[in-house]
Amino acid sequence: MESELTVREIMDREYVGVTQSDDLVETVELLLAEDKEAAVVLRGSEHVGVVTERDILAALAQGPDPTEATVGEVMSEHVPTVTPDTTISAAADQLSTQHNRRLVVTDGAEPEGVVTQEDLLAGRNYAIEQESEKATVIHAEGTTAPADDSFENQGICEVCGTLTRGLASFNGQLRCPDCREV
Numbered sequence: 001m002e003s004e005l006t007v008r009e010i011m012d013r014e015y016v017g018v019t020q021s022d023d024l025v026e027t028v029e030l031l032l033a034e035d036k037e038a039a040v041v042l043r044g045s046e047h048v049g050v051v052t053e054r055d056i057l058a059a060l061a062q063g064p065d066p067t068e069a070t071v072g073e074v075m076s077e078h079v080p081t082v083t084p085d086t087t088i089s090a091a092a093d094q095l096s097t098q099h100n101r102r103l104v105v106t107d108g109a110e111p112e113g114v115v116t117q118e119d120l121l122a123g124r125n126y127a128i129e130q131e132s133e134k135a136t137v138i139h140a141e142g143t144t145a146p147a148d149d150s151f152e153n154q155g156i157c158e159v160c161g162t163l164t165r166g167l168a169s170f171n172g173q174l175r176c177p178d179c180r181e182v
Contacts, residue, residue, distance in 0.1 A: 007091050008084035010123040011105045011113035017042045018051065020072030027071050028056055038102055038114070041075045046109040049075035050102070081106045082115065088123040091115060 016039040018027050027039060031053075041049035051071050059066055059074040082091050082103045091103060095117060105113040155167045157176035164176040 004087045004089060005123050005126070006084065007082055007086045007088060007103075007105055007115050010088060010119045011084070011115040012119065013113040015040050015104075015111065015114045017111070018071050019043070020048065020070060020075070022071045024056065024059065024066050024069040024071060024074060027051060028066075037116075039071075040079075040104055040111050040114065041071055042111075047079050047081075047104055047106065047111045049077045050079055050104065051075040052101075079104055083107060084112060088120050092117075092120045092124070095120065 014034075016030060016034050016036045018030070018039045018041055020041055020043065031037070031039060038050055038052040040047050041051055049072075051074060055074045055076055056066075059069055064073055080094065080098050080100045080103050082094060082105055084105055084107055086094075095101070095103060102114055102116045104111050105115055154163050154165050155174060156163055157167065157179055158173040159175050159179040162176050162178075166177045167174045168177075168180060169175075170180050
């Protein structure tokens, strides 16, 4: 089995960077223009926080006045980070235990990108698809079948009687893909 996908392979390298002294309204305009949900707050090249949609909404609801506020007044100082070589499973575990929606990817102090829950989910789905493709065996007669020929995940179609994996309920019967098309 090959090694699992890493954060480096799925992270968004095009993150929005702002400073603590940046105007909040201008930051919102930048996030909208870039179609991003968060910005990494930088002091020089070092990350010191994150400002998210939630932070901005909280500022609108609770103050300070958004037209006079700076990023530093509303940002989250806790910056969950992960290295580029972290596996997507480990990054997903870190997100779930820290109750965050994104991680800043760093190799040292400087951010290299951002990885979100959606990125990790897409990466997991891609890895599952790749493993599924690798697990297909081509038989001598040209037909393909999963490498695991166990009968655990198979059933009998109630229309044609074929033993198959792809059963689905259709009009109260478990049918194979061919019989569902009829």
